[in-house]
Amino acid sequence: MSEVRKMTYADLERWWEVDPNVLATTVVADATGHVHPTVSAALRSEEWLDHWADVLYATVGELDSSAERMTYTGDPRLPRVTRQCGQVHLRMQEANTLLRQRSRAEGRDLMPKTVTDARQAALSLLAKHHREEATKLRAEEIAHRGLAPDPPTHDWGEGPADAFDAIENAVRSGLLVAPIAAQTRRLIHMRERGFIVAVGHDVKQQRERNDGLRHPLLLRRWTAALTYLRDTTAAQAGGIATWTLVQPALDMDALRALPSQQAWLVINRRRFLRGCFQRWRECSRHVQDVVRTVAVRTEDERRPWSEATHASRITLAQRHPAQYRMLRDALEPYTEPGTPKIRHGALTQNQRSELFASLRERLAAS
Known part of the structure; x- marks a missing residue:
């Protein structure tokens, strides 16, 4: 050192x-x-x-x-x-x-631009107010650019568990390219017991990594195996079956009253339990990173349609300049000086909903 x-x-x-x-x-x-x-x-x-x-x-x-x-x-x-x-x-x-x-x-960065950009928010409100006209302009712009009527879609599902579905579907559809090495292939075809043993070995080797476990197609099984190991170890280690690094303090008097072999088993299981948490944390980060990558690639895949939509809304704003100006002026106090970017924290979700509702009313009255 x-x-x-x-x-x-x-x-x-x-x-x-x-x-x-x-x-x-x-x-x-x-x-x-x-x-x-x-x-x-x-x-x-x-x-x-x-x-x-x-x-x-x-x-x-x-x-x-x-x-x-x-x-x-x-x-x-x-x-x-x-x-x-x-x-x-x-x-x-x-x-x-x-x-x-x-x-x-x-x-x-991954939030819809209608939440983070005043210009995009104003265009979106205007398009919803003039829905039929906006839909027609969008269809014309998409056709002019030689695009299919709708962008490609992928089933993301809902809820945290569906993050794994989204990742696996992205791999199978080719949206996410993830080559399967020999080590990964062996893990994919392992029976459950053998897979759990492999995950347990990875937990024990904290300064090494089983890269195969980190493949997108194995993140679901890796999470499940870590949860199983945590649950089966916690009760034997005097720990708690939740994802936390901090375990209840050991009762040293009670520990010293045990036979030596049993006492060491408790100590070693607590070490293993902490290792499970570290690997679970790492696995969760991998899941978040891959989901973010899939979201970015989905956005990239749909970009030509997004650009066509934006162009059609610019045309709409040119047709209704007074209404568009009213929306931009109303949103101006919440933006960073000299930019259309809405300041972080300038509006809570409730405040944003109330502001947009009032703007829709003003559009209806104009």
């Missing part, structure tokens, strides 16, 4: 890519002391943020488990490990803050 503290990001970048242990050592060094500024910045960069967070969660789980073992055995290193655990927890909170900020930004 002392050597890592002296190295720059240029020195470490290649090592991080090929050796998870070097990345883990760097993450702990950053949490517990000084590292080169370029290293600290790189960990928090878009390229490495997810990897940094993954290692922090895995490290906290390992340190919590080490602290339990040391408490049970009376190991004199316990104060140092407890201090390190607290330091890594602080870094984990920092990483979570950055992840939340990114998630909000990405979520806003």
